[in-house]
Amino acid sequence: MISKLYAPNIYLFAFHLLRNLTDSSPVTTDAALLWKTGDELLEQFNSPQRLEELHDDNYQPERFPLDLLKSATPDNALQAFEGSLLPLDPRERIYLNITGFIHPLRLDDSHALVFNVRRPERGVTGNQTEDLDLAWLSRFHPNQCFSPAKIGRNSVNFLGQTILITGWLTEEQLQTSPSPQDLRTLADQCVAKFFAETDNRPSLYQAGQLLGSPMFEYSTFSSAALNRWHLLVWLFQSPESERQWINCYRELVQLFFYRNKILRLYQERGRLYGELYPKYQRIVQDLDQLNLLSNDLAGLKTKLNDSLLLAGQYTALLGSLQHQANTISINTRNYGKTVEDIQRQTTTADLSILRTFCDKQGALFKEQINADLGYFALGSNLLDKTLATIRGIVQIQQTQIDLQRQGQEKRLEGQIQALGIGIGTGAIVASSSGLLTASESMWGNPPMLIAIVISSACALLGWGLTRWWLQRVPTN
Numbered sequence: 001m002i003s004k005l006y007a008p009n010i011y012l013f014a015f016h017l018l019r020n021l022t023d024s025s026p027v028t029t030d031a032a033l034l035w036k037t038g039d040e041l042l043e044q045f046n047s048p049q050r051l052e053e054l055h056d057d058n059y060q061p062e063r064f065p066l067d068l069l070k071s072a073t074p075d076n077a078l079q080a081f082e083g084s085l086l087p088l089d090p091r092e093r094i095y096l097n098i099t100g101f102i103h104p105l106r107l108d109d110s111h112a113l114v115f116n117v118r119r120p121e122r123g124v125t126g127n128q129t130e131d132l133d134l135a136w137l138s139r140f141h142p143n144q145c146f147s148p149a150k151i152g153r154n155s156v157n158f159l160g161q162t163i164l165i166t167g168w169l170t171e172e173q174l175q176t177s178p179s180p181q182d183l184r185t186l187a188d189q190c191v192a193k194f195f196a197e198t199d200n201r202p203s204l205y206q207a208g209q210l211l212g213s214p215m216f217e218y219s220t221f222s223s224a225a226l227n228r229w230h231l232l233v234w235l236f237q238s239p240e241s242e243r244q245w246i247n248c249y250r251e252l253v254q255l256f257f258y259r260n261k262i263l264r265l266y267q268e269r270g271r272l273y274g275e276l277y278p279k280y281q282r283i284v285q286d287l288d289q290l291n292l293l294s295n296d297l298a299g300l301k302t303k304l305n306d307s308l309l310l311a312g313q314y315t316a317l318l319g320s321l322q323h324q325a326n327t328i329s330i331n332t333r334n335y336g337k338t339v340e341d342i343q344r345q346t347t348t349a350d351l352s353i354l355r356t357f358c359d360k361q362g363a364l365f366k367e368q369i370n371a372d373l374g375y376f377a378l379g380s381n382l383l384d385k386t387l388a389t390i391r392g393i394v395q396i397q398q399t400q401i402d403l404q405r406q407g408q409e410k411r412l413e414g415q416i417q418a419l420g421i422g423i424g425t426g427a428i429v430a431s432s433s434g435l436l437t438a439s440e441s442m443w444g445n446p447p448m449l450i451a452i453v454i455s456s457a458c459a460l461l462g463w464g465l466t467r468w469w470l471q472r473v474p475t476n
Contacts, residue, residue: 003133003134003189004131004132004133004134004170005131005132005134005167005168005169005170005186005190005235006121006129006131006132006167006168006169006170006171007118007119007120007121007129007132007167007168008118008119008132008136008137008140008165008166008167009116009117009118009119009164009165009166009167010116010117010118010137010140010141010146010163010164010165010194011114011115011116011163011164011165011166012041012113012114012115012116012146012151012161012162012163013112013113013114013161013162013163013164013253013256013257014037014112014113014115014151014152014161015107015110015111015112015158015159015160015161015256015257015260015261016033016034016110016111016112016113016152016155016157016158016159017109017110017155017157017158017159017261017264018109018110018111018157019109019157033111033154033155034051034068034104034111034113035051035052035055035104036154037113037151037154038051038102038104038113038115039051039052040145041102041115041145042081042083042102044142044143044145045081045083045084045085045098045100045117045142046083046084046085046095047081047082047083047100049079049081049082051079051102051104054069054070054071054079055068055069055070055104066105066106066107067103067104067105067106068104068105068106068111069103069104077103077105078101078102078103079101079102079103080099080100080101081099081100081101081102082097082098082099082100083097083098083099083100083117084096084097084098085098085136085139085140085142086139086142088133088135088136088139096119096136096139098117098118098119098120099117099118099120100115100116100117100118101114101116102114102115102116103115103116105253107253107254107257108257110159110257110261112253112257114253117140119132119136121168131170134189134190134193135193136193137165137190137193137194138193138194138196140194141194141195141196146161146163148160148161148225148226148227148228148229149226149227152225152226153226158225158226159225159257159260159261159264160225160228160230160260160263160264161230161260162230162231162232162256162259162260163229163230163231163232164231164232164234165190165194165231165232165233165234166234166235166236166242166245167190167234167235167236168235168236169235169236169237174237180207180214183214183216183235184204184207184216186235187204187207187214187216187233187235188204188216190233191218191231191233194231200220200227200229201218201229202218202219202220202229202230202231203218203219203220204216204217204218205217205218205219206353206356207353208350208352208353209350209353210234210241210349210350210351210353210354211240211241211244211245211248211346211349212237212238212240212241212244212349213234213235213236213237213238213241214234214235214237215232215233215234215235215353216232216233216234217230217231217232217353218230218231218232218233219231221263221361224267225263225264225267228263230256230259230260244345244346244349247345248342248345248346251338251341251342251345252342254334254338255335255338255339255342255354258331258332258334258335258338259335259357261331262328262331262332262335262361262362262365265324265327265328265331266324266328266365266368266369268324269321269324269328269365269368269369269372272317272320272321272324273321273372275317276314276317276318276321276372276376276379279310279313279314279317279379280314280375280376280379282310283310283314283379284379286307286310314379314380315380318373318376318377318379318380321369321372321373321376322373324369325366325369325370325373328362328365328366328369329366332358332362332363332365332366335357335358335362336355336358339351339354339355339358342354
């Protein structure tokens with residue numbers, strides 16, 4: 001059974017977004033989280049070095065805007081360190097010397113930290129180091145320090161991380177030409193030893209060749225960012241593979257960044273879906289229940305206000321979902337372009353193991369989120385229909401009420417006029433009643449009759465003049 005590797009390396013690629021996924025505010029430049037994470041990892045590997053001694057918050061690199069260490073040069077943007085691993089047997093005092101490097105950098109709207117810890121190929125005397133038993137891989141992960149839950153615990157904008165385990169097959173292994181199944185067994189053992197007793201161990205996603213050496217990818221897609229593992233085991237079989245890996249280092253960092261960002265965006269899609277779906281159901285229910293409020297004007301006006309508020313919330317969430325879809329498409333294209341950049345540097349190398357994520361998962365994510373947009377766009381149409389229906393019913397109800405009020409006002413006006421005429425007539429008769437007993441006649445008629453006629457004529461004249469005047473005077 002294969003149980004050793006030569007010069008194993010562990011690489012951590014951790015990414016933190018500088019702003020919320022749906023926020024368009026300016027990008028901040030605070031990299032304090034990177035320094036804190038790097039110092040915690042250095043401490044785990046018994047290194048006395050600290051990043052706070054290596055960076056300057058006010059340092060603004062001119063030639064290397066993506067590299068955050070002020071010591072960055074055209075030939076080296078990394079900071080080397082030395083440390084040691086605890087012995088496999090606590091009773092022993094034999095510590096394993098290790099080396100590594102830290103590389104904090106800026107990628108688009110994110111900060112990235114590359115942390116490498118390795119068993120060097122050569123010792124301090126220049127001699128080749130011995131093959132390392134796979135059991136030591138557990139010591140390369142002290143206190144589960146590479147766990148996403150620990151790396152991302154201080155940031156709500158943690159995108160995720162990728163861990164790459166590289167190592168040379170031993171001379172004995174190379175001479176026996178191990179079968180694909182032997183290599184798969186070796187990769188599985190590396191993962192098992194690295195994870196020790198943890199239960200959240202990722203499963204094999206795919207296997208293939210990268211730059212001429214076998215690679216095995218272990219991942220979990222459905223978990224939250226703080227529980228999502230992405231682990232690669234790359235078993236070098238030729239010096240050319242290692243040389244090309246060094247040449248493509250920056251492109252592979254970018255590739256892992258785009259991958260983690262796409263996954264994080266898709267995870268955000270799940271949150272938006274969870275908020276949109278109950279609102280969509282409410283829209284459907286409100287439309288079905290409008291008949292119950294058709295005769296309740298006050299209830300309809302309340303429902304209109306509620307629907308307008310719901311429309312604002314729903315539109316904002318739908319806009320965020322559209323933003324997620326666009327950003328996933330952009331990062332998927334960037335992923336594909338980065339693979340092409342690597343392909344140009346490596347000419348005939350088979351990069352299908354890198355293309356799978358873009359061609360398979362990226363396409364699946366885009367298809368799913370576009371389906372969500374189509375589904376929830378129907379909710380917007382139903383909401384518009386609900387608002388239009390409520391406004392129409394309210395307008396009809398208000399028109400009927402106005403017509404009823406106008407009819408009531410006309411009837412009241414007629415009653416007032418009749419009452420006024422009755423009162424006026426009674427007043428005329430009352431004022432003329434004193435002439436009822438008069439014996440003298442006027443123009444051959446009784447005085448009372450003459451008085452009533454004259455009073456009625458004056459009343460009609462006064463009523464006509466008043467009406468004419470009121471019609472001329474503006475009502476406002």
